[in-house]
Amino acid sequence: MNITHPPGRSLHPFGKFTHPLLAALCVATASSIPSSADSLLIRNVTLHPVSEPVLTNASLLVRDGRITALGTVNDTADKTVDATGLHLFPGLIAAATVLGLQEIEAVRATRDTTEVGDYTPDVKAWIAVNPDSELIPVARANGITHAQVIPMGGIVSGWSGVIALDGWTTEDLAIRREVGLHLNWPSQVLDTTPKSMVPGKDKWKSPEDQAKERDKKLKEINDFFDDAEAYARTRDAASVSTAFGTVPAWEAMLPAIRREKPLWIHANELRQIRSALEWAARRKLSAVLVGGRDAWRCAELIASNRVSVVLEHVYTLPARDTDPYDVHFASAAVLTKAGVHVIFGEGTDRFGASNLRNLPYSAAQALAYGLSREEALKGITLYPAQAMGIADQLGSLELGKAATFFLATGDILDVRSRVLRVWINGRETSVETRHTRLYDRYKNRPKP
Numbered sequence: 001m002n003i004t005h006p007p008g009r010s011l012h013p014f015g016k017f018t019h020p021l022l023a024a025l026c027v028a029t030a031s032s033i034p035s036s037a038d039s040l041l042i043r044n045v046t047l048h049p050v051s052e053p054v055l056t057n058a059s060l061l062v063r064d065g066r067i068t069a070l071g072t073v074n075d076t077a078d079k080t081v082d083a084t085g086l087h088l089f090p091g092l093i094a095a096a097t098v099l100g101l102q103e104i105e106a107v108r109a110t111r112d113t114t115e116v117g118d119y120t121p122d123v124k125a126w127i128a129v130n131p132d133s134e135l136i137p138v139a140r141a142n143g144i145t146h147a148q149v150i151p152m153g154g155i156v157s158g159w160s161g162v163i164a165l166d167g168w169t170t171e172d173l174a175i176r177r178e179v180g181l182h183l184n185w186p187s188q189v190l191d192t193t194p195k196s197m198v199p200g201k202d203k204w205k206s207p208e209d210q211a212k213e214r215d216k217k218l219k220e221i222n223d224f225f226d227d228a229e230a231y232a233r234t235r236d237a238a239s240v241s242t243a244f245g246t247v248p249a250w251e252a253m254l255p256a257i258r259r260e261k262p263l264w265i266h267a268n269e270l271r272q273i274r275s276a277l278e279w280a281a282r283r284k285l286s287a288v289l290v291g292g293r294d295a296w297r298c299a300e301l302i303a304s305n306r307v308s309v310v311l312e313h314v315y316t317l318p319a320r321d322t323d324p325y326d327v328h329f330a331s332a333a334v335l336t337k338a339g340v341h342v343i344f345g346e347g348t349d350r351f352g353a354s355n356l357r358n359l360p361y362s363a364a365q366a367l368a369y370g371l372s373r374e375e376a377l378k379g380i381t382l383y384p385a386q387a388m389g390i391a392d393q394l395g396s397l398e399l400g401k402a403a404t405f406f407l408a409t410g411d412i413l414d415v416r417s418r419v420l421r422v423w424i425n426g427r428e429t430s431v432e433t434r435h436t437r438l439y440d441r442y443k444n445r446p447k448p
Helices: 020-030 135-140 207-237 248-257 270-282 295-304 327-338 356-368 373-378 382-387 434-443
Strands: 040-047 055-063 066-071 079-082 087-090 092-097 144-149 156-164 174-184 263-267 287-291 308-311 342-344 405-408 419-424 427-429
Touching: 092 356, 092 382, 135 144, 135 356, 135 434, 144 356, 174 248, 207 248, 207 270, 263 270, 270 287, 270 295, 295 308, 295 327, 308 327, 308 382, 327 342, 327 356, 327 373, 342 356, 342 382, 356 373
Parallel strands: 040 079, 040 087, 092 144, 174 263, 263 287, 287 308, 308 342
Antiparallel strands: 040 055, 055 066, 087 405, 144 156, 156 174, 405 419, 419 427
């Protein structure tokens, strides 16, 4: 399936409600969602604001879905939760995911991640999210309340959006529909394998031919962005005229071209990263690096360009046999020491969506190899919120921000801790998953 759908085409396996009675039932059910207008007071909790030091034996007050007080709170509320011995964290934010776009990688009908074509800037990934995905509750049950869903494939693959992991429809889930434009930077590696050692000799290409293909791709990217900038200039000049005809693809490029929203560049190899950053700096584009396998090798360059890194390779094997076994465990600490904001991600490979629940443990592994606890926690809360332009609402526990948080038995960076309760915008959501349902079912099976 494609990310963009023709009118009337289903966006998820269950399709759209078209019968009037079913539509009425859907509206009636949606109207029964509990309101977040009730005030909530959580008392005697260890509070982890992220932006401030940890507060012990503290309280947090919520009114109308917003945090109105924290620390010492003397007010009363409609609902009070005694959280003695528990820890309160802001909701975790997963960056660069295919959650809701891919269910089972081996089943083609459940994959909705990629559009046809190399240049599709007008694609919006949030449209194709399946709100009934079984993987959404699994991620939410481990404290993840929001995720950035990204389009894949091609060169310019389109726009990512941010979804809340709670809602009835795709529109319910989407809280920021355009976060950043995604660019897959061409590989800079040349395969020097001799033709005699290649199984399919008809597919063999000399290093010279590979270099020509690489240069051709880079020229196409430059030409595409040159054309987009020319369109932007022409559009601005014709803003008072009614004769200017808009082009959807070029219109979609405008926020990135005008530096209003960042360009999320996917790159992993050292030369690939350097090439992409130099190109973005030359064009004066705001960028975020996604992947970042070799980012530790050019940490100073990344820091000097003020680029954040979505690090997807904490648990991947070293790329070279000369690298130490723990090179990726320690790469977050190396980047942070250079002044780079590190955001942790689980990638978009075949298990990227199903393994999203393990997000805090990637940060925890980096913590064990030199990263401070504060930076590890920010890498799954505040830093992704800042990169996505939603830090005024999410990413930390502060006055006026959305009441999005969870209660856990201990530090979320400790694999032994369990998430007990989750709130999104002041409304408590379920932590039930397919796993807990199966556990309860077989735990209570009839005994012989």
